[in-house]
Amino acid sequence: MSKWTTGYINHITHWTPSLFSLTIMADIQPFIAGQFTQLSLEIDGQRIQRPYSFVNAPNQNTFEFYITTIEHGKLTPYLQQLQSGDQIQMTHQSTGYFTLNEVPDCETLWMVATGTGIAPYLSMLQQKTDLARFKQIVLIHAVRYRQDLCYLPLMQQLQRFYQGKLSIQTVISRESYPNSLYGRVPQLIANGLLEQTIGIPISAEQSHIMLCGNPAMVNDTISALKQRGLSKHLRRKPGHITSERYW
Ligand SMILES: Cc1cc2nc3c(=O)[nH]c(=O)nc-3n(C[C@H](O)[C@H](O)[C@H](O)COP(=O)(O)OP(=O)(O)OC[C@H]3O[C@@H](n4cnc5c(N)ncnc54)[C@H](O)[C@@H]3O)c2cc1C
Known part of the structure; x- marks a missing residue:
């Protein structure tokens, strides 16, 4: 099975000029509260991926992430521009021991x-x-x-x-x-x-x-x-x- 699953942006909340939350719908394996997934976009022909911790509980069915936009960051300025319905790649399997x-x-x-x-x-x-x-x-x-x-x-x-x-x-x-x-x-x-x-x-x-x-x-x-x-x-x-x- 591919490491990646295609998810769809459900909603994006812009809290401040640099803080936003994404909710994503995707078919991924169950995770444990405290774990993280990788989010990825193709930017200028290159796949850029970074780890993000889930905000939502495992039993909730849309996945929420709370993100800071890093000035000149490789991924976050692009994540911040996503809109409802846009596609995003997520790892099928989540990981981490901060549980x-x-x-x-x-x-x-x-x-x-x-x-x-x-x-x-x-x-x-x-x-x-x-x-x-x-x-x-x-x-x-x-x-x-x-x-x-x-x-x-x-x-x-x-x-x-x-x-x-x-x-x-x-x-x-x-x-x-x-x-x-x-x-x-x-x-x-x-x-x-x-x-x-x-x-x-x-x-x-x-x-x-x-x-x-x-x-x-x-x-x-x-x-x-x-x-x-x-x-x-x-x-x-x-x-x-x-x-x-x-x-
Ligand atoms: C296990 C794990 C879970 C993570 N979960 C989250 C999360 O839930 N939300 C989130 O916003 N980030 C999270 N991060 C950080 C995230 O993976 C990226 O590093 C971050 O979003 C920057 O990506 P970028 O490509 O835009 O910046 P890059 O071009 O990769 O620049 C990286 C630089 O950005 C700065 N930076 C990175 N993360 C942060 C941050 N959160 N706040 C302030 N400065 C930062 C540091 O100076 C770092 O050297 C997590 C990292 C790890 C290891």
């Missing part, structure tokens, strides 16, 4: 994202399974400007659904905004403000931290957490931190 079945049991599961790195968590939380084993879940979305909080309404809807089990916190690095923390996640962990604001401590005994998105955030947060006695989680050596870098 809940790779996360050990713990009291509090922290889901920390920068930018479009929120996608895998929205897929997991919309699926609503395999979460009973965590007493609390904290979803953190860090962005530059408040206009980049495109999925805040969905985060708030999920918070209501989970009835006190899910805490949500936004972090904005370049402007102040009510109810958002100002700054960057690694610093807010190092100075204790993140835990203080949410009212839940991070510790090696109680917490598992998932990190997704900007590699600088992932690396710096891992360093801050190591200072607190947490370690990377590996299948052969269980720890407290699971991460996915988008570049």
